Amino acid sequence: MMTETILAIEQLETYYGKIHALKGISLEVKQGQIVTLLGSNGAGKSTTLRTISGLVPAGAGKVSFMGRDITKEEPHNIVSMGLIHVPEGRRIFKGLTVKENLELGSFTLKDDMERQKRIEHVFEIFPILEDRQKQDAGLLSGGEQQMLAIGRAMMTEPKLLLLDEPSMGLAPIIVREIMRIIKRLNEEGTTILLVEQNAKIALKLADYGYVLETGKIVMEGDGATLREDRSIVQAYLGA
Amino acid sequence: MSLQEIILQQLINGLLIGSFYSLVALGYTMVYGIIKLLNFAHGDIYMVGAFVGFALLGVFSTAIGAGWLGIVAAMLCSMVLVGLLGVVIQRVAYRPLLKAPRLSILITAVGMSLVLYNFVMVLTNGEYKAFNTDLGFSGVSLGALYITYTQIVLVVATALLMLGLHWFINKTMYGKAMRAIAIDQDACRLMGINVNKTIALTFFVGSALAAAAGVMAGVYYGSIHFFMGFVIGLKAFTAAVIGGIGSIPGAMLGGLVLGLLEALGTQLPMVGSEWKDVFAFVILILLLVFKPTGILGKSEIERM
Numbered sequence: 001m002m003t004e005t006i007l008a009i010e011q012l013e014t015y016y017g018k019i020h021a022l023k024g025i026s027l028e029v030k031q032g033q034i035v036t037l038l039g040s041n042g043a044g045k046s047t048t049l050r051t052i053s054g055l056v057p058a059g060a061g062k063v064s065f066m067g068r069d070i071t072k073e074e075p076h077n078i079v080s081m082g083l084i085h086v087p088e089g090r091r092i093f094k095g096l097t098v099k100e101n102l103e104l105g106s107f108t109l110k111d112d113m114e115r116q117k118r119i120e121h122v123f124e125i126f127p128i129l130e131d132r133q134k135q136d137a138g139l140l141s142g143g144e145q146q147m148l149a150i151g152r153a154m155m156t157e158p159k160l161l162l163l164d165e166p167s168m169g170l171a172p173i174i175v176r177e178i179m180r181i182i183k184r185l186n187e188e189g190t191t192i193l194l195v196e197q198n199a200k201i202a203l204k205l206a207d208y209g210y211v212l213e214t215g216k217i218v219m220e221g222d223g224a225t226l227r228e229d230r231s232i233v234q235a236y237l238g239a
Numbered sequence: 240m241s242l243q244e245i246i247l248q249q250l251i252n253g254l255l256i257g258s259f260y261s262l263v264a265l266g267y268t269m270v271y272g273i274i275k276l277l278n279f280a281h282g283d284i285y286m287v288g289a290f291v292g293f294a295l296l297g298v299f300s301t302a303i304g305a306g307w308l309g310i311v312a313a314m315l316c317s318m319v320l321v322g323l324l325g326v327v328i329q330r331v332a333y334r335p336l337l338k339a340p341r342l343s344i345l346i347t348a349v350g351m352s353l354v355l356y357n358f359v360m361v362l363t364n365g366e367y368k369a370f371n372t373d374l375g376f377s378g379v380s381l382g383a384l385y386i387t388y389t390q391i392v393l394v395v396a397t398a399l400l401m402l403g404l405h406w407f408i409n410k411t412m413y414g415k416a417m418r419a420i421a422i423d424q425d426a427c428r429l430m431g432i433n434v435n436k437t438i439a440l441t442f443f444v445g446s447a448l449a450a451a452a453g454v455m456a457g458v459y460y461g462s463i464h465f466f467m468g469f470v471i472g473l474k475a476f477t478a479a480v481i482g483g484i485g486s487i488p489g490a491m492l493g494g495l496v497l498g499l500l501e502a503l504g505t506q507l508p509m510v511g512s513e514w515k516d517v518f519a520f521v522i523l524i525l526l527l528v529f530k531p532t533g534i535l536g537k538s539e540i541e542r543m
C-alpha cells in the first residue's frame with residue numbers, strides 16, 4: 001500500500017461571525033487509510049469537514065487535496081476532484097425518490113450508462129435500497145437513510161470520503177452494519193475520514209486518530225495506541 | 240345560443256386563458272420553490288415577452304410572413320431573449336441579496352417590476368400596439384359554436400410547452416437538480432451541483448415560458464400594451480397558490496382551474512364579465528381559508 005498523503009490540513013482556522021470555531025488545526029490523511037476525528041459536542045468536528053468541502057470558508061490556513069490547494073475552491077469543484085462529504089444528519093432529498101437521490105449523487109457524471117452501472121453497484125451493497133428505489137426517500141428509516149446517504153456519495157466513486165457521525169441515532173446492530181460497510185468501501189480503495197463522538201466504534205476501524213476539543217487538536221496517534229488509552233475511550237464513549 | 244353552447248364556449252375560453260395563467264404561474268412557482276422569492280417582476284417579464292415577440296414578428300414578417308412560421312420563429316426567439324433577461328435580472332438584482340433579509344429581495348422584485356413596466360411604457364409612448372398576424376378567423380363550427388384554428392393551435396402549443404417542462408424537470412439531471420435545490424441547497428453543493436448556475440437556469444426556463452405566454456396572448460387578443468402584465472401577474476400568482484406554491488403540477492392545474500372557474504363564473508346570474516377578477520380573488524381567499532397549502536401543495540410537517 002502506498003502511503004502518499006491525500007489530504008493535508010495546515011493551521012486551519014474557521015469563524016462563524018465572531019465565533020472562533022477552529023483555532024488552527026493540522027491533520028493528515030494518507031492514501032488508503034481510515035482516519036478518525038473524535039471529540040464531544042461542539043468540538044468543531046463538523047466545522048472541520050465543512051471547511052474541507054468548501055461549505056464554510058476558511059479564515060486562515062490551508063487545505064490541500066492530492067497536492068492541490070483547495071482552500072478557496074467552490075464546493076462543486078471539490079466534488080469533481082473526488083472528495084465527497086456525507087454531512088451530519090444525512091441530508092438526503094426528502095420528497096425525491098431513492099433512485100433520484102442516487103442519480104443526483106452522480107451529478108458530475110455525464111454518461112448515463114455509467115450512472116446506471118454505479119446504481120447497480122450501490123444496490124449490490126445495499127439491497128434494501130433496490131427494493132425501495134421508487135419510494136420517497138423521506139419515508140426510509142434512519143438506518144436506511146444513512147445507507148442512502150453513503151450510497152449517494154459512492155455514486156461519484158470518491159477518492160476520499162468524509163463521513164460525519166454515520167452512527168448518530170442508530171441502533172447498535174445497524175451501527176455495526178454501517179461500520180462493516182465503511183470497512184468494505186475502504187478495502188475497495190476509498191480513503192476515509194470518519195468523524196465520530198463514539199470513540200469505541202470508530203477506533204475499531206481507524207488506522208490513525210485525532211482528538212478535537214473546542215477547536216484544537218489535543219491528542220493524536222495510531223489506532224492501536226488510542227484504543228489502549230483508557231482515558232479516551234472513557235471520555236469519548238459518545239454514550 | 241343555447242345555455243349548453245354558451246357554457247361550452249366559455250369552457251374553451253377558460254381553457255385558453257387558463258393555460259396562459261399556467262405558463263406564467265410555472266415561473267412563479269419554480270422561482271419560489273428554489274429561492275423562496277415571490278418574483279413580482281414575473282408578470283412584467285410576460286409583458287416584455289409579448290413586446291419582444293411583437294418587434295421580432297415585425298422584422299420576420301417581411302421575410303417569412305406573419306403566419307404560423309413567422310409567429311413560431313418570433314416566439315422561440317422571444318423565449319430565448321427574455322429567458323436571458325430573466326437570468327440577467329437574477330444575477331444583478333436578486334443574487335446579491337440571497338443572504339439578506341427576505342424583505343430586501345421582495346422589495347427589489349417590486350422595484351424590478353416597476354423598472355420593466357416604465358421602460359416599456361416610455362419606449363411605446365404608453366400606446367396599445369396592434370399584434371397583426373395573417374392568421375385570419377377560419378376555424379370549425381360545432382352547431383352555434385365556433386372555434387378558430389388559432390385557438391386550437393394555442394391550446395396545443397401550451398400543452399406541448401408544459402409537457403416539455405414536465406419532461407425536463409423529471410427526466411434530466413438539471414431538472415432533478417432544480418427539485419433538489421428546492422429541498423436542500425447545501426446538500427446539492429455536496430453532490431457537485433453548481434447551485435448558482437442551476438438557479439440561473441430556473442430563471443431562464445421560467446422567463447422563457449412567460450415570454451411564450453406573452454406572445455401567444457398577443458396573437459390571441461390581437462393587441463398588447465405595457466400594463467398587460469399587471470393583472471396576469473396577480474392571476475398567475477393566484478393560480479400558483481391555488482395549485483400549491485412550489486409545486487409544478489400544481490401551477491399547471493391551478494392556472495387551468497382559475498381560467499375555467501373565471502370563465503364559467505361570468506355566466507352565473509348577476510355576475511357579469513366585469514366581475515371576473517373579483518371572482519378570481521374570492522376563490523383565492525376561500526382557498527387560503529380552507530386549504531392554505533393549495534390543491535397539490537405539501538404540508539409543512541416533515542418526518543424527522
Ligand SMILES: Nc1ncnc2c1ncn2[C@@H]1O[C@H](COP(=O)(O)OP(=O)(O)OP(=O)(O)O)[C@@H](O)[C@H]1O
Nearest residue numbers: 016019021039040041042043044045046047048197
Ligand atoms: N452555523 C453556525 N453558526 C454559528 N456557530 C456555529 C455554526 N455551526 C457551528 N457553530 C459553532 O461552532 C462550534 C463547533 O461546532 P461543530 O458543529 O463543528 O461541532 P461538532 O464537533 O460537530 O459537534 P457535534 O458533535 O454536536 O456535531 C460550536 O461552538 C457551534 O456552536
Ligand SMILES: [Mg+2]
Nearest residue numbers: 045046047088
Ligand atoms: Mg457535528
